[in-house]
Amino acid sequence: ETGVTQTPRHLVMGMTNKKSLKCEQHLGHNAMYWYKQSAKKPLELMFVYNFKEQTENNSVPSRFSPECPNSSHLFLHLHTLQPEDSALYLCASSQEIQGFQETQYFGPGTRLLVL
């Protein structure tokens, strides 16, 4: 247990569906992240939120829409995905103090399959 939970753990969706991934951290951190890990590829950073504000978007397609309503919760809204979006989606959190970013702690991930 890392203090970061993700739901659902597994998700199968069609290309026309809309779904959301949820992440919650119980560590009191103020920064949260979404990563994507495709099969046999390294983790890719997608989005960064500091103090609920998005500070980084690594050229992610608009069919992925993040939302951070507070510093403990992070969502990834999915719509009209493609089969190549099938991957493990990982959430992480860390404490950031005046640009000083500490260790990131990861959730267990959501395994997504797009049909």
Next chain:
Amino acid sequence: DAKTTQPPSMDCAEGRAANLPCNHSTISGNEYVYWYRQIHSQGPQYIIHGLKNNETNEMASLIITEDRKSSTLILPHATLRDTAVYYCIVRAYYGQNFVFGPGTRLSVLP
């Protein structure tokens, strides 16, 4: 791009020490060496990090060379549950994200 180089795979006998090397010849003075591991289909797990001194915790030891151009993660008594991909990451505390490379796939054999 990842700033580290690791062997793609290694084997280790159960109960023996696992020594995982990492080269980071272009490391800057303010950059730390981090180690994470990822057991199959799970999220990465933080192991240890250090700047220039050797570090030890309940999971592992981190040995950093004096010139800081390479390091070794040591799992003192490897078990089957230590089978995972191990990532060595170099990063400064300020303004840098974690960049994961392909890592080393460690297989602990019975």
